[in-house]
Amino acid sequence: MRVDFTALFRTLADWAGAPESSDRQTGETLLAMMRALVRFDDIVIFAYHEKARPIDLFSTFDADDHHVFVTLYQAGPYLLDPFYRTTRAGRAGIFRMRELAPDRFFSSEYFRTYYSQTRLAEEIGFFVPVEDGVTVVVSLMRREKTGVFPAPEFALLGDAEPFVAAVVRRAWSGLAGRFAETGQGRGRRSEPLSAADRVWRKLNLTDREASIIELVLQGHSSESIGLKLDISTGTVKVHRRNVYRKLGISSQIQLLSIYLKNLQS
Secondary structure, three states: OOOHHHHHHHEEEHHHHHHOOOOHHHHHHHHHHHHHHOOOOOEEEEEEEEOOOOEEEEEEOOOHHHHHHHHHHHHHHHHHHHHHHHOOOOOOEEEHHHHHHHOOOOHEEEEEHHHHOOOOEEEEEEEEEEEOOOOEEEEEEEEEEOOOOOOHHHHHHHHHHHHHHHHHHHOOOOHHHHHHHOOOOOOOOOOOOOHHHHHHHHHHOOHHHHHHHHHHHOOOOHHHHHHHHOOHHHHHHHHHHHHHHOOOOOOOOHHHHHHHHHHHO
């Protein structure tokens, strides 16, 4: 795809001349800028803060896709999303989903039960930390019919990353207050535990069991979990068997079902 410089410079001129803008106006600016650079099917912009439910700032989905990509996602699956986990690690820059996904992500029940519904060939995210632990992620998505982003287009997006970050920081510098308004901000006495933490407490899992099961659900193998937690693969398997016995289950799909059900209860 050739860069549409006319559309790009027009978009940049409009952005530079605007004293301030709404979520939608900023989203439209980023949409126009990205479309001038590369081909993609949809864009979605989320703000993340610690374990709080992400805020949907902008998207281009129709009603059916909005239900899958936003409504269902915010209900709990975001906690297992590699993009969300990357914001928790405090990373910044542009990444392909497959760079961030655990080693068993594409065979995990999370992938089969939720992520496969998106029918994406690839997702690329710009990760922009803004303030007070809040990170904004601008996600560009290509469906299966469109295919993955070619290397030259990904490189072009990498060149654009500093400007994307500047647009995001200029528009969304007060998001920590918006999380606080929804009762999800830091220091809220009425919500001392995250949704995931409450599930593990309700299921009577120990902290170690909860850490292991979260990584299982994210798509990590026993070997990967052992490396992340600095324990042996055998110890991981023992904890996993104990959790399955405690919950009366025998498969990962049952584990995911219990997890999502308790998130929504």
